[in-house]
Amino acid sequence: MRGPSFSVLLFILAAASALALGGCGGAEYAGVELSRYVPGEYLDGVAASLERAGQNGPELLDAITRAPVSDRETLAFLVANLPSVDLATATADFLLETVSLSREARERFPWGSTVPHHIYLHYVLAPRVSQEPLENWRGHLLEELTPRLAGLSSMEQAALEVNRWCGEHVGFRPTQRRDQGVFETLASGYGRCEEMMIVHIAACRSVGIPAREAWTPYWATCDNNHAWTELWIDGDWHYTGACEPRDALDDAWFSDRVRGAALVLSSVYGAATPDEDIYRAEERSSLVNSISHYAEAGTLSVAVTEQGVPAVDVPVTVSVWNFGALRAIARLDTDTSGRAALSLGEGAYFVCAGSPGSYDWSLADVRSGERTDLGLALDSVPPFEGEFRLMYERGS
Amino acid sequence: MSGTTTGAITSALLLLFVMCGDAAEPTGNALFDAAAHGEVLLLAPRASRDEFGRSLADAGSNWTELANAVRELEGEEREACIRLVNGMPHLDRLEMTEETLLEHVEYAYRARTEMPYAVPDAMYEPYILTYRVEEEPVDAWRAELWERFAPVAQSERTAEATARAINRDLAAAVSEREKELFGPRQSPLLTLRSGRGTDAEISILAAAAMKAVGIPSRQAGVPALGSEEGAASWIEVFTGEQWVPLYPLEPDAFADFSFTEKEHWRNVTLVVTRSAFEELLVTENYTEVGTVELSFVSGGKPAAAFEHFSISVLNRGALVPLDALDAVADDNGQFTATLGNGRYIIQAGTRDESGNPFVMMRHISLTPGSTKRLAFDISPGGHEFSITREELARFEDALAVWIAFDLEGEPSRRMLPLIASVLDRRSKVLDVTFAYMGVNPDNADDAREALGQTAVIKTVRDRKEWYYVDELGEHHAIGESGVELPVIRIYARRGGEVILHSEGYDLNIERRLSRVIDDHLQELLDQ
Numbered sequence: 001m002r003g004p005s006f007s008v009l010l011f012i013l014a015a016a017s018a019l020a021l022g023g024c025g026g027a028e029y030a031g032v033e034l035s036r037y038v039p040g041e042y043l044d045g046v047a048a049s050l051e052r053a054g055q056n057g058p059e060l061l062d063a064i065t066r067a068p069v070s071d072r073e074t075l076a077f078l079v080a081n082l083p084s085v086d087l088a089t090a091t092a093d094f095l096l097e098t099v100s101l102s103r104e105a106r107e108r109f110p111w112g113s114t115v116p117h118h119i120y121l122h123y124v125l126a127p128r129v130s131q132e133p134l135e136n137w138r139g140h141l142l143e144e145l146t147p148r149l150a151g152l153s154s155m156e157q158a159a160l161e162v163n164r165w166c167g168e169h170v171g172f173r174p175t176q177r178r179d180q181g182v183f184e185t186l187a188s189g190y191g192r193c194e195e196m197m198i199v200h201i202a203a204c205r206s207v208g209i210p211a212r213e214a215w216t217p218y219w220a221t222c223d224n225n226h227a228w229t230e231l232w233i234d235g236d237w238h239y240t241g242a243c244e245p246r247d248a249l250d251d252a253w254f255s256d257r258v259r260g261a262a263l264v265l266s267s268v269y270g271a272a273t274p275d276e277d278i279y280r281a282e283e284r285s286s287l288v289n290s291i292s293h294y295a296e297a298g299t300l301s302v303a304v305t306e307q308g309v310p311a312v313d314v315p316v317t318v319s320v321w322n323f324g325a326l327r328a329i330a331r332l333d334t335d336t337s338g339r340a341a342l343s344l345g346e347g348a349y350f351v352c353a354g355s356p357g358s359y360d361w362s363l364a365d366v367r368s369g370e371r372t373d374l375g376l377a378l379d380s381v382p383p384f385e386g387e388f389r390l391m392y393e394r395g396s
Numbered sequence: 397m398s399g400t401t402t403g404a405i406t407s408a409l410l411l412l413f414v415m416c417g418d419a420a421e422p423t424g425n426a427l428f429d430a431a432a433h434g435e436v437l438l439l440a441p442r443a444s445r446d447e448f449g450r451s452l453a454d455a456g457s458n459w460t461e462l463a464n465a466v467r468e469l470e471g472e473e474r475e476a477c478i479r480l481v482n483g484m485p486h487l488d489r490l491e492m493t494e495e496t497l498l499e500h501v502e503y504a505y506r507a508r509t510e511m512p513y514a515v516p517d518a519m520y521e522p523y524i525l526t527y528r529v530e531e532e533p534v535d536a537w538r539a540e541l542w543e544r545f546a547p548v549a550q551s552e553r554t555a556e557a558t559a560r561a562i563n564r565d566l567a568a569a570v571s572e573r574e575k576e577l578f579g580p581r582q583s584p585l586l587t588l589r590s591g592r593g594t595d596a597e598i599s600i601l602a603a604a605a606m607k608a609v610g611i612p613s614r615q616a617g618v619p620a621l622g623s624e625e626g627a628a629s630w631i632e633v634f635t636g637e638q639w640v641p642l643y644p645l646e647p648d649a650f651a652d653f654s655f656t657e658k659e660h661w662r663n664v665t666l667v668v669t670r671s672a673f674e675e676l677l678v679t680e681n682y683t684e685v686g687t688v689e690l691s692f693v694s695g696g697k698p699a700a701a702f703e704h705f706s707i708s709v710l711n712r713g714a715l716v717p718l719d720a721l722d723a724v725a726d727d728n729g730q731f732t733a734t735l736g737n738g739r740y741i742i743q744a745g746t747r748d749e750s751g752n753p754f755v756m757m758r759h760i761s762l763t764p765g766s767t768k769r770l771a772f773d774i775s776p777g778g779h780e781f782s783i784t785r786e787e788l789a790r791f792e793d794a795l796a797v798w799i800a801f802d803l804e805g806e807p808s809r810r811m812l813p814l815i816a817s818v819l820d821r822r823s824k825v826l827d828v829t830f831a832y833m834g835v836n837p838d839n840a841d842d843a844r845e846a847l848g849q850t851a852v853i854k855t856v857r858d859r860k861e862w863y864y865v866d867e868l869g870e871h872h873a874i875g876e877s878g879v880e881l882p883v884i885r886i887y888a889r890r891g892g893e894v895i896l897h898s899e900g901y902d903l904n905i906e907r908r909l910s911r912v913i914d915d916h917l918q919e920l921l922d923q
Binding site for chain 1: 456457458485486487490491531533573576577578579580581582586589590591592622623625662703704705706708709710711712713714715716717723739741743744745747748750751752753754755756757758759804805806807809810880900901902903904
């Protein structure tokens with residue numbers, strides 16, 4: 001049978017609350033002045049979360065009002081960035097425990113105090129890895145891993161040891177489309193690469209090691225894709241196979257392949273810091289383009305025009321050949337100057353912009369350290385006809 | 397490592413195949429064990445007993461939840477419940493509780509027997525009893541949705557009037573939001589309670605509401621629209637005579653098949669319906685369709701089972717492949733698809749040994765009732781070759797293939813089926829040795845399943861023997877501290893030349909293997 005920790009799945013649906021929902025006029029919710037509990041920079045985000053939480057709003061408010069003063073800021077960050085599905089289900093206890101156990105990990109291990117505050121918020125406190133169900137894994141993993149990390153003072157050595165533990169508990173096997181939660185993967189002992197990554201990142205965060213999801217949407221020179229873990233160790237990001245321990249970081253079975261990847265994206269809970277190459281910023285999450293950490297990369301800059309004038313807010317995609325199709329690995333929209341740009345691994349790409357009746361496509365060759373300029377004219381509407389080879393010097 | 401050398405290659409590849417005795421993993425009491433828990437299997441009809449046992453074993457420590465639910469039921473409800481358990485994806489078996497499963501079975505049965513309209517027997521299990529619509533989490537939604545909507549059915553009296561009334565109710569109760577990066581699909585109850593959901597989540601809620609009151613329902617949608625951006629999602633309900641569309645947020649469009657194209661000509665490319673565990677294509681119910689017939693040849697012969705092709709539509713700046721077509725050529729290298737009238741892009745391609753793709757792209761316009769035929773020659777470099785066994789029997793020479801794997805890491809898991817598919821087609825003309833280098837007996841069983849009962853699998857469980865010897869006589873460690881598994885070497889038996897060597901992750905192995913084997917056979921024929 002499952003241990004006690006397996007019974008704390010947080011997919012508990014919100015019970016109808018007796019509290020009134022009215023009065024959410026920005027800084028006040030159900031008669032509570034939010035600024036008493038929420039730092040100014042998170043006021044708008046928390047108020048939006050409370051409104052969006054619907055019947056679960058009182059749970060969030062309960063957590064906000066019960067949090068110790070020292071935890072208010074981290075709790076506010078957590079709540080202000082919760083995705084919609086979690087706003088409607090997260091309990092006050094879960095939120096408070098996430099905050100207190102993250103702090104506990106930070107205080108328990110010597111590397112905890114070396115993690116900058118913003119890295120801590122985005123990559124240790126963050127309760128989400130991907131599309132898994134929200135589960136309260138932090139306490140279980142912290143207690144499981146603490147004895148394994150006894151005596152270790154180096155964050156890197158601790159990270160390697162955490163992966164060894166994960167490798168002992170989880171192996172690879174294809175599963176279903178829906179992501180397994182941490183406890184389900186641990187219970188069955190296997191998962192897809194993404195599910196292995198979910199367990200591994202949860203384990204790292206549980207012991208105060210900043211971790212985030214990284215993946216390549218599609219490989220360029222073979223079919224399929226892959227997901228793995230990025231770890232922030234002593235100031236730099238490193239990668240590792242999730243639940244696939246090695247004796248060093250930046251070493252995995254896919255190392256050769258990823259050095260020739262087209263694009264690697266990393267997920268951020270909340271807004272990414274401006275020093276990173278931001279691929280897409282959404283309201284409560286961000287994607288960072290990490291390709292330059294892995295591969296020889298260059299910049300593809302696409303200028304889209306229509307009747308000679310820059311075309312604004314036009315979808316532009318970059319594709320590679322995978323599973324019998326040119327599949328988009330990147331989707332951008334042109335800016336006010338009709339341009340869209342991103343970093344890509346060295347190699348050849350199929351680039352397309354527009355919509356039926358108003359589009360253009362071309363091939364682009366991206367070279368390391370260089371900028372490739374490509375012009376697309378939406379009024380040209382060339383047929384999608386042709387035969388071409390996309391060359392990558394980095395074949396298998 | 398050099399691929400050219402002489403002589404002693406055969407002996408240099410010697411491996412000592414030593415069995416290791418202590419490989420069995422401890423089995424916890426919490427897991428299902430057919431020997432210890434055999435009485436549970438007796439609950440299932442004889443014909444489905446083995447499958448039921450495998451399903452419970454797949455549920456990890458959660459098997460007791462499933463078994464307890466089955467135990468609680470009797471007669472046809474019990475049998476239906478067993479079929480549900482046998483049809484569940486792995487994760488559902490881990491998440492499902494006794495209480496939730498019983499709620500689904502019991503309330504589905506109430507809907508079948510207490511509604512004022514009849515539920516067709518053949519529709520009951522696939523379209524009402526199934527607790528899953530799409531990729532939402534397992535949830536006990538049936539009782540709450542029953543409480544809310546059964547009174548509607550009692551007052552409306554017919555399935556169609558009930559569906560229309562619930563449609564109006566839901567359209568007023570929920571609104572659409574964008575999909576977000578983090579988090580799973582919402583359960584139907586969460587969508588209803590929060591009043592918000594993505595297009596797909598609202599469809600899931602609508603389908604669940606219909607199931608709850610005994611109206612057969614399934615999810616439907618266009619994965620990539622032909623003229624608007626994005627996809628469309630709705631549901632279909634069976635109201636006594638036929639399946640009709642129900643658009644959750646557009647109640648006035650109930651049963652209007654032309655709704656998606658009303659203001660957008662050529663919008664419907666492909667309509668896919670989905671119910672629990674199966675998909676059906678029903679495009680012709682929604683729009684005027686045409687036919688695409690594709691044929692693929694390689695080396696002048698039909699490219700049987702060729703699958704590196706797709707039919708796409710331009711949508712939001714991308715060529716979006718219609719993957720629901722499940723594009724695989726038949727034994728004659730043919731593939732036929734029925735699609736809505738519109739413009740499509742057909743792509744077919746191959747990769748060279750380095751993985752660089754060669755892409756062939758054609759653009760077609762499909763008009764109602766028309767058939768478009770396209771042929772692709774996918775010969776790689778013009779020297780793809782096949783040989784009959786009779787032809788080969790004239791030669792004494794053959795290739796010897798040596799493959800080491802462990803099925804523990806992802807490379808091995810992913811590559812072995814690819815390797816097996818190549819070698820299977822040529823197994824009678826090759827001397828193939830698979831060396832299983834692992835300690836996990838489950839993986840050895842998986843290997844047997846992947847490679848077939850006739851494959852020669854040598855088991856090497858002693859870690860000391862996890863090495864191979866190259867043509868220079870050097871030993872190379874395999875596994876934990878050595879090279880990545882699988883290691884694949886192909887050498888000519890007489891020539892002793894290693895003509896293909898691959899270590900670790902190489903998802904182009906299928907093509908590389910095919911190429912090297914076919915080239916070798918061609919040389920034999922040419923002699």
